[in-house]
Amino acid sequence: MRTAIIYASTHHGNTKKLVDAIAKENQIDTIDIIHEKDEDLSRYECIGIASGIVFSKYYPQILEYLESKLPTGRKVFFLHTAGDPRENQNASAKKITDERKCEYLGTYFCKGFDTFGPFKIIGGINKKHPDQSDIDGAVKFFDGIKCK
Numbered sequence: 849m850r851t852a853i854i855y856a857s858t859h860h861g862n863t864k865k866l867v868d869a870i871a872k873e874n875q876i877d878t879i880d881i882i883h884e885k886d887e888d889l890s891r892y893e894c895i896g897i898a899s900g901i902v903f904s905k906y907y908p909q910i911l912e913y914l915e916s917k918l919p920t921g922r923k924v925f926f927l928h929t930a931g932d933p934r935e936n937q938n939a940s941a942k943k944i945t946d947e948r949k950c951e952y953l954g955t956y957f958c959k960g961f962d963t964f965g966p967f968k969i970i971g972g973i974n975k976k977h978p979d980q981s982d983i984d985g986a987v988k989f990f991d992g993i994k995c996k
């Protein structure tokens with residue numbers, strides 16, 4: 849199945865570590881939507897959506913990209929890293945994929961190094977995350993979903 853992961857990972861490249869590890873083990877394309885704005889998603893049957901979290905949501909650039917580019921009826925999955933990771937931080941993005949009648953395959957999320965606001969003063973939180981075990985978990989998650 850032709851697969852791409854679209855991602856935005858602007859804070860520390862935390863989420864990109866998950867994306868890169870999955871791409872290393874699998875025949876998939878990765879699209880950095882901050883820099884590659886004109887990619888055509890219509891050729892992908894399965895689309896991963898990956899982002900850091902800002903104010904409890906996926907980055908606005910990812911949400912805007914989905915609004916303007918996500919084709920209907922694809923299989924989709926989600927990856928995110930956050931200072932305080934929770935599954936439902938994907939809610940705004942998932943709402944868009946649901947509206948496009950996409951099939952939801954699952955979500956993987958883990959801690960990411962975070963130096964936002966007051967955390968900067970203390971040198972950040974989750975300093976070593978995503979760590980190897982977080983990254984291995986993302987690869988395993990991808991292996992377990994029906995995107996192949």
Ligand SMILES: Cc1cc2nc3c(=O)[nH]c(=O)nc-3n(C[C@H](O)[C@H](O)[C@H](O)COP(=O)(O)O)c2cc1C
Pocket residue numbers: 856857858859860861862863864899900901902903904905929930931932933959960961962963964
């Ligand atoms: C402006 C800003 C706002 C953030 N808001 C949240 C938040 O609401 N909840 C959370 O858990 N993490 C929050 N974070 C932490 C990031 O989501 C976390 O560091 C993430 O791993 C960054 O991913 P990236 O390096 O792939 O961009 C925020 C970070 C920044 C810079």
